[in-house]
Amino acid sequence: MKRAYFDCRASWPSYARRDQATEPPLTRQSDPAGRGAQARPGVLVLDGIAKRYGTTVALRRVNLRLDAGRVHALLGENGAGKSTLVRIVVGAAAPDEGEMRLGGAALRLGSARDGIAAGIVPVYQHLSLFPHLTVRENLSAFAYGRTGPLALRPPLVAAETARRWLDAVGLDRDLATPVERLSVGERQLVEIARAIGQDCRVLLLDEPTAALSDRERDRLFLAVRRLCERGTAILFISHKLDEIDTVADDLTVLRDGESVIEGVGRETVGRADLVRAMLGTAVNTGAHALGTPGPLMLCARSLRVAPSDPPTNIAVRRGEVLGLAGLVGSGALRIAEALSGLRPVASGSVEIDGAALLPGDRRHAVRLGIGLIPADRSTDGLFAVRSASDNVSASALSLLSRAGLLRGRAERNMVAPWLQRLGLNPPEPERRAASFSGGNQQKLLVARNLLVPGLRALVALEPTRGVDIAARRLIHEALAEAASAGVAIVLASTDLDEVEALSHRILVVDAGRVVADLPRGAGHPALLAAMGGGGARAA
Secondary structure (H helix, E strand, O other): OOOOOOOOOOOOOHHHOOOOOOOOOOOOOOOHHHOOOOOOOOOEEEEEEEEEEOOEEEEEEEEEEEOOOOEEEEEOOOOOOHHHHHHHHHOOOOOOEEEEEEOOEEEOOOOHHHHHHOOEEEEOOOOOOOOOOEHHHHHOHHHHHOOOOOOOOOOOOOHHHHHHHHHHOOOOOOOOOEHHHOOHHHHHHHHHHHHHOOOOOEEEEEOOOOOOOHHHHHHHHHHHHHHHHOOOEEEEEOOOHHHHHHHOOEEEEEEOOEEEEEEEEHHHOOHHHHHHHHHOOOOOOOOOOOOOOOOEEEEEEEEEOOOOOOOEEEEEEOOOEEEEEOOOOOOHHHHHHHHOOOOOOOEEEEEEOOEEOOOOOHHHHHHOOEEEEOOOHHHHOOOOOOEHHHHHHHHHHHHHEEOOEEOHHHHHHHHHHHHHHOOOOOOOOOOEHHHOOHHHHHHHHHHHHHOOOOOOEEEEEOOOOOOOHHHHHHHHHHHHHHHHOOOEEEEEOOOHHHHHHHOOEEEEEEOOEEEEEEEOOOOHHHHHHHHOOOOOOOO
């Protein structure tokens, strides 16, 4: 389904008018499913939670109640306070004010280990599995953590117990299978199965579908519903409103560290009101205006990324945005990585403005003016311990250094406009990158690559994965402006709406070869037909 323009002309709903004294507090204006909201204690209740980091107020008296057998969605734009609230829920941070109750009893957590021991188990977007260990060994990981230093052999979960955990999430895999052989969706299910083994009372799912195909996502949602039937309370964090419509029973929205919608039934909030609650305004998420492409800029000739791939020819013109789409495992991402110089190739060549690119050599690619927004910002993109400013300026050090010394004023003058343009929140360029939310970290990567000296081409892999609607719009505008300035852009994304909104053309890839070249405006039906149907996302 295409994303539409969210009309904000409707009046602000009564449950969202927190600033008017005449309105009741945002605590369940409805009673979904006949719960009798206050008749019994929620599984996990947070009351009046506040948190500060120096002069920055991250949370202001936020309330959250999770009930047994229900999915509670937590929404808000990047920097709204979701990450801080999650850290408090799992025990990784302590609130400055407020209290937590688990099953009606006061709860104080000193660490994430305490949270897991209490039955509060997180599953993050970036998984915590050990890829070289087997499924059974990964299911036993928490037992490893409780093993003393003199243990000769860490304990393994009994095979029948491990199989029961997997059955609970609908995963049928051999326990001896190394996790690295599983799909991303299957790995998510292993993490959830491991949570079940901890007598999980509260399961936290943080952007769980960011790297999943539609089929894997549906499988995950089925597992979520099975857990609800067991009485588990689930906190579900996502920026994808279609997913919220599908899976959530209740929702809370944070904005600027405050809960502007609090614990209401999902069916009571319209889409436009939900977006306005998150952002304070409407956001146009439709197609972007694009200019007319110029001469050839980036091309691949007889390219084989893997020896078994057929030869592929690709041409991207100056100022053109070329989308790459395909089913999971189609090879679309591999081709995009090869065009950026990130991945070696089996044969063929890549040229940028007539100059040959050395395959698998990103340093050479940068010298030729090819930027790359990687698919995984945590492992392939950020310098987590460095500042936001350092992260953005890393691509342009040759312009900012003199005699090996960084010119601080020149760096600030170059970086500041981009941080402002992309809406870094909080606007603190000297703050460590790791302390920003995921969406703000993504903004740093986008800015860094738009500052590549002599930028001729930009390969963007999942450029808006895990970001909110407003950040998505800002990133899209920055990419569209770069194209208008003459940069050739290759966009490979799991979000087909994104590919359609930004691309002049879309190449559909299957088994490492291009099977269709679709013009702008071809539409979802044509794109899905070329991909083989079924609504799977690009990969």
